[in-house]
Each structure stands twice: as structure tokens, then as C-alpha cells.
Amino acid sequence: MTTLLEARYRTVLRLLPAYYRREREEEMVETYLGDLDRDTLDQSRPTLGEMASVTALAVRSRLGAAGAPRPYVVLGSAARLFALAAVLLLAADAVVEPVLQLTWTFTRGGAERRMFLSGFTGRGPLAGTIAVAQWFLPLGWTVAYFALLRGRRRLARIAVLVAALPSLWPLLRAVTDPVPLPEPAFVTTLALLAWLPALMLCAAHHRDAPPARLPAGTPGLVFLATCVVTGASVVLLPGVADLAWGPASCFVVGALGRLLWSVRRPDRAAPGGALALAALGLLLLTVRVAAVYPWLGLPGAGAYTGRALAQAAALALLTVLLTVAGRRELATG
Structure with a gap:
């Protein structure tokens, strides 16, 4: 079942272009959720650092990164x-x-x-x-x-x-x-x-x-x-x-x-x-x-x-x- 935090991460990842999400979205979501306490997932949010990182990645992937x-x-x-x-x-x-x-x-x-x-x-x-x-x-x-x-x-x-x-x-x-x-x-x-x-x-x-x-x-x-x-x-x-x-x-x-x-x-x-x-x-x-x-x-x-x-x-x-x-x-x- 999709948790609230997972849904929040997927919302942030929508900044990425579709081709990149198809290849990497599941891997990125697992990486973000992997080290978190399952009992507190719904009370957590993506950090500012993670959001900034995804934004920078979105810029790079939309402006001709390798494999685009x-x-x-x-x-x-x-x-x-x-x-x-x-x-x-x-x-x-x-x-x-x-x-x-x-x-x-x-x-x-x-x-x-x-x-x-x-x-x-x-x-x-x-x-x-x-x-x-x-x-x-x-x-x-x-x-x-x-x-x-x-x-x-x-x-x-x-x-x-x-x-x-x-x-x-x-x-x-x-x-x-x-x-x-x-x-x-x-x-x-x-x-x-x-x-x-x-x-x-x-x-x-x-x-x-x-x-x-x-x-x-x-x-x-x-x-x-x-x-x-x-x-x-x-x-x-x-x-x-x-x-x-x-x-x-x-x-x-x-x-x-x-x-x-x-x-x-x-x-x-x-x-x-x-x-x-x-x-x-x-x-x-x-x-x-x-x-x-x-x-x-x-x-x-x-x-x-x-x-x-x-x-x-x-x-x-x-x-x-x-x-x-x-x-x-x-x-x-």
C-alpha cells in the first residue's frame, strides 16, 4: 500500500521528465524510503535538500543529459x-x-x-x-x-x-x-x-x-x-x-x-x-x-x-x- 510519504516523493519526482521517471522513479523512491522508520512514514516529508537535488536533476535531464x-x-x-x-x-x-x-x-x-x-x-x-x-x-x-x-x-x-x-x-x-x-x-x-x-x-x-x-x-x-x-x-x-x-x-x-x-x-x-x-x-x-x-x-x-x-x-x-x-x-x- 502506498504511504503518504511515498506519494509525496512521487509528487516531487514529477518534476523529472517522463523518460527519466520511466527508467529511475521506482529505484529513486526505494532509495529515499529505504532507511526510514516504517512507523513514521506518514509523518515525514521530503527534505529541502532532497527537493533541491531533484530540481537540479530535473534541469539537467531536461537540458540534454546523457541518454536523453x-x-x-x-x-x-x-x-x-x-x-x-x-x-x-x-x-x-x-x-x-x-x-x-x-x-x-x-x-x-x-x-x-x-x-x-x-x-x-x-x-x-x-x-x-x-x-x-x-x-x-x-x-x-x-x-x-x-x-x-x-x-x-x-x-x-x-x-x-x-x-x-x-x-x-x-x-x-x-x-x-x-x-x-x-x-x-x-x-x-x-x-x-x-x-x-x-x-x-x-x-x-x-x-x-x-x-x-x-x-x-x-x-x-x-x-x-x-x-x-x-x-x-x-x-x-x-x-x-x-x-x-x-x-x-x-x-x-x-x-x-x-x-x-x-x-x-x-x-x-x-x-x-x-x-x-x-x-x-x-x-x-x-x-x-x-x-x-x-x-x-x-x-x-x-x-x-x-x-x-x-x-x-x-x-x-x-x-x-x-x-x-x-x-x-x-x-x-
Whole structure:
């Protein structure tokens, strides 16, 4: 007869995918119940540690653990590629933006330099510390990118979580500051752009996952190319380059290249690559729309809104095409 505790364990195990439960559920239930006193089974409950362990196992088994059916393998590959592609874009942007800002600041004379340095000094120790942190912590994206591709997953997880922290500061300040955020939707989507890849990297690159690797090219060369495309998009159109412009422009170039490559060499395309880029494109499209929406209809903003909307249209089109390609990948599996 099924006891109440056994029923509770089976309820927790429903977090696992069906294929895993078919193979392991009975063994796991026997293991959990084996050392317990039969007279107290109905008064016991699964511990928090056991529930956390099952939750972590559910994530691993749904994201392409060894022996998983092909749909889960493709889903896991897509999640890992999404995290890797997003971290690459954020890593390039974290390097390019400070370099361009420093170049602009120190080639425009003493007044521009003093204005730049005033952002770190003269506002109190707390504000100065936060300013320094917002300047240096995003470089963690670059650390995470190279650490992940060299198999140092623990370092990559720590680095992405550290790098994503500055995106929370405007939201935390909005809670304590009576002055409302000027663009709350844009600030929120920027936080999502940082934290979704960070959390996905922590979840998808688990200990049972295959080593991270790029679909093509070496890590250094791909990173350099991403930096060049990101920087060029900002330098060529500085009047419209907001915080979303560089990563979104680089995504457009990369996604278009991926689509052309998959048409010419469909056998060489990474499993789940189209789905990964479709998810990243949707995320970037959300950020782009949130950035441009407050400027629609404002006098004098026509150049900015026109190019931003053109970029949004390109993101939307590529996201649709990648979604169709991703559905075909799943269907053929």
C-alpha cells in the first residue's frame, strides 16, 4: 500500500521528465524510503535538500543529459548555445563600450576628461564605489566567455553572475529613490538581457553537459570579430547608438551568416542553433522596442527612431526565420 510519504516523493519526482521517471522513479523512491522508520512514514516529508537535488536533476535531464531523447538533446544544445551567444555579445560590448568612451574622452581635451573623472570622484565613497563597479564588473562577461570555452565552468558561472550585477543597480535605486526611473521598461529589459543568459549558462552548462564549443572559428578570433562588428556599428552611426545598438547589430550580422551557412551546409549546422538564436533575437527585439518606444513621435528624434525601427524590423524578420528553421530541426529529429 502506498504511504503518504511515498506519494509525496512521487509528487516531487514529477518534476523529472517522463523518460527519466520511466527508467529511475521506482529505484529513486526505494532509495529515499529505504532507511526510514516504517512507523513514521506518514509523518515525514521530503527534505529541502532532497527537493533541491531533484530540481537540479530535473534541469539537467531536461537540458540534454546523457541518454536523453533527441528533443531534449536539441533543447539542451539550444540552451547552451543561447547562453554562449548571449555571453559573447555582452562580452564584446563590455570591452568595446569602455574603449570607445575612453578614446572619446581623452581625445577631446581637459574639460571632457574632468567631466569623465567627475563620475568617479566628488560624489561620496558609496557613489564612487558603485561607479567603479559598474565600469569594471561587466568585464566578467569576457572572463566567462573564455572560461566557458576552456572548460572552467565554475569560473564562468561566477563571472556571469558578477557581470550581471550592475544591471540591477538602477532597479534597486528605483526602490529607494523617490525620483521615478525615466525609462523603466528599457531598464528592466536590459536587466533581462543580462540575467537570462547568466542563469541559462548556470543551468544549461551543468556537469553532465558536453564541453562548450563554438560552431565555427577559434574563441579569440570569434571574439575579435564580434568586437569589430560591435564597435563599427557604433562608430559609423554614433547618433543612434544606444545601449542596445551594438549587440543588436552584431546579432543581425551573425544570425544572417548562420542562416546562409545552414542553407549551404545544413549538415554542419549545430543542433538547436536556430532555436538558440531565435530566443536571443526575441530578447534583443524586446530590448530594442523598449528603448525606442519613448522616443516615438518626439520632435527631432526622427533619425534615431527611424534607424532603431529598421533594426527592430531586421531583428523581427530574423527571429521569425530562425524560429521556422528551429521547428524544422525538432521535426526532423
